Amino acid sequence: MTHTTDSATQPEPTQEFLGVLREFLPALPAGEEPAPEATLASYGLDSLGSISLMLALEETLDMTFPEERLSAETFRTIGSLWQTVTEIRQAP
Amino acid sequence: MSTTPGGADERVRDADENVRREAVLALARRLSDEFARGAAKTDEAAAFPAAHVQRLRETGLLGLLVPTAHGGLGLGLHDMTRVGRILGAGCASTAMIWAMHCQQVATLVRHGGEELRSRVLPRIAAGDCLLASITTEAGKGGHLLSALAALDTDENGLLLERDAPVVTAGLEADAYLVTMRTGPDSPANDVSLAFVPREDAEVAFRSGWETLGMRGTASVGLTLRARLTEEHLVGGPAGFPAVAVRTLIPVGHLAWCAVWLGVAQGALRHVVGLLRDPKVRRERGRSDLASHQLARVRLRLDAAGAFLGACLTEYEELDALDSAGPGRHSDVAFQLHINGLKVEVSEAAFGAVDDLVQIAGLRYGYTRSPGTPLERAFRDLRAARLMYSNDRLLVANGQLALLDREVGLLSVDGTSGSGHAALFSTADGKA
Ligand SMILES: Cc1cc2nc3c(=O)[nH]c(=O)nc-3n(C[C@H](O)[C@H](O)[C@H](O)COP(=O)(O)OP(=O)(O)OC[C@H]3O[C@@H](n4cnc5c(N)ncnc54)[C@H](O)[C@@H]3O)c2cc1C
Numbered sequence: 001m002t003h004t005t006d007s008a009t010q011p012e013p014t015q016e017f018l019g020v021l022r023e024f025l026p027a028l029p030a031g032e033e034p035a036p037e038a039t040l041a042s043y044g045l046d047s048l049g050s051i052s053l054m055l056a057l058e059e060t061l062d063m064t065f066p067e068e069r070l071s072a073e074t075f076r077t078i079g080s081l082w083q084t085v086t087e088i089r090q091a092p
Numbered sequence: 093m094s095t096t097p098g099g100a101d102e103r104v105r106d107a108d109e110n111v112r113r114e115a116v117l118a119l120a121r122r123l124s125d126e127f128a129r130g131a132a133k134t135d136e137a138a139a140f141p142a143a144h145v146q147r148l149r150e151t152g153l154l155g156l157l158v159p160t161a162h163g164g165l166g167l168g169l170h171d172m173t174r175v176g177r178i179l180g181a182g183c184a185s186t187a188m189i190w191a192m193h194c195q196q197v198a199t200l201v202r203h204g205g206e207e208l209r210s211r212v213l214p215r216i217a218a219g220d221c222l223l224a225s226i227t228t229e230a231g232k233g234g235h236l237l238s239a240l241a242a243l244d245t246d247e248n249g250l251l252l253e254r255d256a257p258v259v260t261a262g263l264e265a266d267a268y269l270v271t272m273r274t275g276p277d278s279p280a281n282d283v284s285l286a287f288v289p290r291e292d293a294e295v296a297f298r299s300g301w302e303t304l305g306m307r308g309t310a311s312v313g314l315t316l317r318a319r320l321t322e323e324h325l326v327g328g329p330a331g332f333p334a335v336a337v338r339t340l341i342p343v344g345h346l347a348w349c350a351v352w353l354g355v356a357q358g359a360l361r362h363v364v365g366l367l368r369d370p371k372v373r374r375e376r377g378r379s380d381l382a383s384h385q386l387a388r389v390r391l392r393l394d395a396a397g398a399f400l401g402a403c404l405t406e407y408e409e410l411d412a413l414d415s416a417g418p419g420r421h422s423d424v425a426f427q428l429h430i431n432g433l434k435v436e437v438s439e440a441a442f443g444a445v446d447d448l449v450q451i452a453g454l455r456y457g458y459t460r461s462p463g464t465p466l467e468r469a470f471r472d473l474r475a476a477r478l479m480y481s482n483d484r485l486l487v488a489n490g491q492l493a494l495l496d497r498e499v500g501l502l503s504v505d506g507t508s509g510s511g512h513a514a515l516f517s518t519a520d521g522k523a
Contacts, residue, residue, distance in 0.1 A: 027279035044279040046237055047333075047422075051491040070495065 013082045020060050021078065024053040036079035050075045063088055112165055116156065120175045123147055124182030128358075131183035132462050134308035135472075138301060140264050141308045144186040149219030153190065157197045162213035169198070169343065170404055173350035180354020181361065184472035185308025187354060189222075191347035192260045196223035196269045198343040200287070203327040203335045208287060212267070224265035226256040226316065234481055236341070237333055238280040242273035243320075250320040252286055255298070255313075262312040263297065266290050270316065274330045283332035284325050285340075286318075293318035305471030306479075337422050342407050342430045344480075349400050349437035352476045356393055356441035359469040363389075363448045366456055385451050389444045396440040402502050403433045425500040428492050431485045438476035445469045 013021075013036070021034065027044030028034055034043060045053065053075075054065055065074075065088065074084045127144050134141045148154055156172060158164020172194050179187035197216055200209065200223075215221040231240050241254040252272060256262065268288045273280060299313030322328075327335035366372055367386070376382070406429060410420045420426065449457035449466050457466045 027281075041281060042279060044281050046281040048488050048491060051495060055491070055494065067497065 011086065013078065016060060017057070017082060017085065020056050021053070021081075023056065024049050034078050036082070037077055039077050040075055040081065045075070057085065061085065061089070109166070113167060113171055116153070116165060116167060116171065117174060117178070119151055119153070120178040123151065123153070124178045127179065127182035127186050128465075131185075131308075131465070132468065134183060134185055135305075135468050138303070138307035138310070140261065140310035141183060141186045141189070142264070144183060145189060145222065145261070145264065148186075148190055149222070152217065152219065154193060154197075154219050154222060155217030157194055157201060158213050158217040159201065162210070163217035164213065165217075169346055169408065172198075172343075173346055173400060173404060176347055176350030177354035177357060180351040181358030183308065184351065184355045184469065185306055187351040188306060188309050188348070189261045191351045192225050192344075193223045194347050195340060195344040196225055199269060199285070199326060199335060199340050202339050203285075203331070204287070205323055205326075208323055208326070212287070215266075221266040222261060222264060224259050224261050224268050226254070226259055226268050226270040226314075228256070228258045229271075230255050230257050232280070234484060236271075236480065237283065237336060239271045239273040239283045240280065242276045242278065243284060243286070244276060248319060250286075250322070250324070252288065252293075252316065252318045252320055254316050256316055257299065257313045258311045259314055260309045260311045262314045263295075263310065268293075268316065269326065271332055278330075281333075282330050284329050285327055285332045285335055286320055287324045287326055288316065288318045288320065292320075304474055305468070306475040337427075342403075342421065345430050345434040346400065346404060346407070348476070348479065349396075349433055352437055352441040352473060353393065353396055353400060355469050355473055356396075356444045359445045359448050359466055360389060360393060362465055363452050363457075366452060372456075382451060385447055389447050389451070392440045392444050396437045399433055399436055399502070403429050406502065424492050424495045425502075428489055428496060429502045431489050431492075434480065435482045435485050435489070438473075438479075438482060442470075442473040442476055445473050 018034070022028060024045055025034065025040065025043035027042070040050070040053075054070070058064055063085070065084075069084055069088065073080060075081060123144075126147065127141070130141060130144060133139075134144070152165060153175070155164035156167050156175060157169075158166070160166035176187060176191050176194075179190055200212060200216075204212070212221060216223070227236055228234055229240055232238055241252075244251040244253075252270065254270060254272065256268075256270070259265075259268070267290055270286045270288050271283050272286055274282045274284045294317040296315045297312060298315055301307070301309070301311045303311075325331065363386070367376075367382070406426060407421075410423075410426060413420055445466065449470055451457070452464075452466055456464055460467050
């Protein structure tokens with residue numbers, strides 16, 4: 001399977017993913033959908049929050065982030081995080 | 093002074109620096125003895141040690157980290173920790189006031205804009221500008237990387253209004269570095285660091301400082317109101333996370349730890365002196381238990397000192413790798429070490445003095461009298477775990493430890509980091 005880098009071809013983020021995400025975005029108003037291109041920082045995610053978020057995603061989605069995916073780039077936006085998650089889950 | 097690299101110039105510069113260093117260490121020892129004589133009174137009155145701080149001003153020690161080009165002593169963090177330890181052994185409160193000041197100076201030196209630096213650094217070097225720190229805020233407590241009060245903008249520039257419940261040397265400082273939410277619409281993690289000169293601010297006293305220890309720090313509660321321009325934002329708008337990771341947190345931890353270690357070292361020196369006193373020895377008789385206890389205290393402080401030294405080395409090596417951005421300072425391994433340092437030294441120094449009180453006993457350890465600084469050291473060092481709570485740091489480090497699968501333990505030659513990138517870069521963490 002080839003990894004796509006074009007987020008337009010990505011499936012939409014699942015409710016499960018968004019549900020976990022929501023918990024870690026204190027500045028996201030209740031009931032509002034997060035915008036895929038908005039930075040996670042703009043929704044109030046801080047450094048420690050990113051670690052908690054990563055661990056929660058691993059638990060809920062039963063996956064493991066490989067070391068090389070733990071970058072600022074991965075945790076920049078909702079889109080980049082979702083893309084990383086799908087790529088990791090698609091990897092053989 | 094010339095910074096031409098290479099050859100003779102460099103040797104002259106290094107020689108110069110060594111001469112300055114030796115002079116500064118000798119000065120610090122003299123001052124420490126002087127401060128030791130005033131420490132009991134400062135503690136008893138819970139009064140700002142004005143005379144001590146005046147000495148720091150007139151001897152140039154406020155400018156220890158200010159580059160020579162701006163009139164300062166141009167020394168580095170190793171020297172800062174040496175002096176911090178020496179002063180800590182004399183008067184914990186005075187030393188902490190100086191350490192907090194140095195933390196702010198390091199931040200200004202590295203992250204201040206050119207104009208701000210050239211205006212303020214010479215004043216610091218001349219002893220005219222004592223800096224204080226405002227990060228704690230009602231409602232968020234000690235959480236460093238967030239802020240509630242927001243900077244406001246109107247046609248006249250920026251408006252800063254903020255409560256500041258705990259400010260070391262708050263009433264005596266000549267300027268403050270203040271964390272603020274960047275704008276009214278910014279989330280709490282979008283933080284800027286503002287330089288606020290006292291003369292441009294309305295500073296109102298809100299609450300006193302009547303505490304168990306560190307009483308001379310006069311860490312009063314204030315409210316602050318000031319008009320600023322963008323030039324006052326150290327590290328630029330929303331620049332605080334990068335500034336904190338790169339400089340403010342590590343230098344703060346290094347400076348505080350140096351002081352705490354110095355306080356404990358002074359206490360140990362006192363007890364060693366006591367146990368060498370023939371009269372006391374005859375009184376107490378020979379005791380393997382006392383030897384055992386003393387060895388443990390010494391061991392604990394040596395280990396804490398080695399940890400401090402290794403973190404300093406690691407910090408300076410990261411600095412040398414990258415002189416501009418936040419770079420490798422957000423590496424998981426380094427964060428684990430520099431947070432762990434604060435936790436470990438705050439516990440070790442307090443634990444050591446607790447044991448020393450036990451060794452010295454009721455009369456020489458627990459009793460308050462001018463000749464026995466142990467009970468004061470005990471009270472002063474109790475603040476160390478609270479001063480940016482160890483609990484917060486341990487929660488953070490517990491999470492970070494899960495990320496460092498390689499377990500890149502700290503080693504003295506700085507080859508510790510397991511080398512993988514930081515999870516969060518503070519440089520580009522913003523929209
Ligand atoms: C001597 C001294 C000098 C100081 N000088 C200054 C100064 O100059 N400027 C300044 O701004 N501040 C200063 N402070 C304040 C200091 O840095 C801390 O912000 C303050 O001590 C925190 O107060 P707190 O413990 O009441 O609040 P919090 O930090 O809110 O914590 C309260 C307690 O709750 C627990 N806790 C809270 N949050 C968490 C968490 N996320 N994880 C785990 N446990 C948590 C901890 O047990 C903590 O001890 C000074 C403090 C001292 C003791």
